Amino acid sequence: MDETFSDSVPELTDIVTDDVREAAEKGARKGARRGPSGLLAIVSSVLGALIAIFALQNLDNVSVKFLPWDIELPLAAVVGITFVIGALIGSLLGWRRRRTRAKV
Numbered sequence: 001m002d003e004t005f006s007d008s009v010p011e012l013t014d015i016v017t018d019d020v021r022e023a024a025e026k027g028a029r030k031g032a033r034r035g036p037s038g039l040l041a042i043v044s045s046v047l048g049a050l051i052a053i054f055a056l057q058n059l060d061n062v063s064v065k066f067l068p069w070d071i072e073l074p075l076a077a078v079v080g081i082t083f084v085i086g087a088l089i090g091s092l093l094g095w096r097r098r099r100t101r102a103k104v
Helices: 012-029 035-057 075-103
Strands: 061-066 069-074
Touching: 035 075, 061 075, 069 075
Parallel strands: none
Antiparallel strands: 061 069
């Protein structure tokens, strides 16, 4: 019995490498897209940085009047709230379009 415990147990790197290889092969079989996701991450990062710079440079309060309300908010908050509302509306419309296309 010359074999020690460490000789009989596979290396952690071998296990991880095998798992990564299997996952990559499985993704390739499913037709996974790799290119656009990297581009999306870069574009999202740049857009996020630009939004952060805008927010830091526009801290002055502005008066927002809507129906009976008159609110003082930083300009960046007004733009941010508007962006979130627009993103929600766009997401809902996109979801509705995908749902109706799936039914056809």
